[in-house]
């Protein structure tokens with residue numbers, strides 16, 4: 001049986017695209033094997049989906065102890081690649097992917113990379129020269145790399161959960177008992193939640209309570225939920241506040257507007273589901289969310305606010321969600337960014353299909 005090692009982890013934004021590719025590989029008779037860390041969300045999410053998962057004890061490189069762990073993980077990864085004999089290794093970026101990709105390079109395996117963001121992240125920057133192909137979510141990433149490497153790049157879009165393409169807004173609205181004249185505002189800070197966005201909603205909570213025809217779905221992030229729950233004493237009966245929505249595609253489908261960070265997967269889901277948004281990118285140059293947000297803003301499909309303007313962003317959301325004409329214009333503009341069947345394009349482009 002053909003095998004592909006998928007190396008990923010850390011946040012939903014890195015794990016969901018790998019799961020989408022795994023599903024496509026399995027459909028075509030290829031066994032996906034995951035390599036991640038033994039202490040972040042992939043250790044639960046991936047086995048729950050029924051895939052083989054190997055966790056390494058790898059941490060971000062900050063001190064001597066973490067360098068030592070990285071070296072040990074590289075040695076362990078060499079052992080894994082030797083034993084599993086994969087036909088290829090596909091990395092989804094960040095420090096977690098480094099040991100398995102390096103092991104693959106040492107053992108002369110076919111290396112592929114997937115970049116979720118508008119800018120190439122540091123791990124993918126380390127390895128793109130040695131990979132057979134890097135699969136990009138956005139055309140913008142070409143700007144990061146010298147022209148002589150452009151033949152090693154392929155824009156596919158981000159591989160998304162199949163539910164994103166399958167959910168039907170009308171059916172989901174009926175299932176969630178949303179009235180015809182009720183608007184739905186989704187608030188999400190990405191897979192880990194966002195303190196800045198949460199604080200802004202809390203300080204504008206009275207305003208949201210006054211908006212009887214706006215139903216709020218608010219994913220606070222697991223670490224922030226308890227404190228928020230203790231601070232809220234009044235709710236509108238239909239508002240739904242949870243640490244995490246595991247049915248995010250359904251919630252996004254019923255939404256009229258989304259207030260969120262600009263993680264690459266959320267951006268790709270907004271595009272796929274044609275959703276207007278107000279973006280408050282996470283302000284770290286390393287993470288590069290501002291560049292992701294600009295792709296939507298430049299298409300006229302979103303408005304960007306800084307962390308320090310998060311309360312203004314919430315006020316704006318309360319007005320924009322009632323402006324049906326502007327929302328319709330945004331939904332029309334966003335269509336040009338759509339890219340379908342990314343997982344299928346990636347799997348077909350991998351050089352694993354020859355005779356064994």
Ligand SMILES: CC(=O)N[C@H]1[C@@H](OP(=O)(O)OP(=O)(O)OC[C@H]2O[C@@H](n3ccc(=O)[nH]c3=O)[C@H](O)[C@@H]2O)O[C@H](CO)[C@@H](O)[C@@H]1O
Nearest residue numbers: 011012013116190191192219244245248263264265266287
């Ligand atoms: C802080 C940080 O390092 N963030 C990075 C992380 O994003 P992070 O994982 O935070 O965010 P993304 O927007 O990329 O992905 C979040 C994923 O989780 C899902 N979701 C989220 C909340 C929820 O309640 N339920 C749910 O299912 C979303 O639908 C989406 O599929 O990886 C992304 C992809 O490399 C980067 O662009 C982000 O900059």
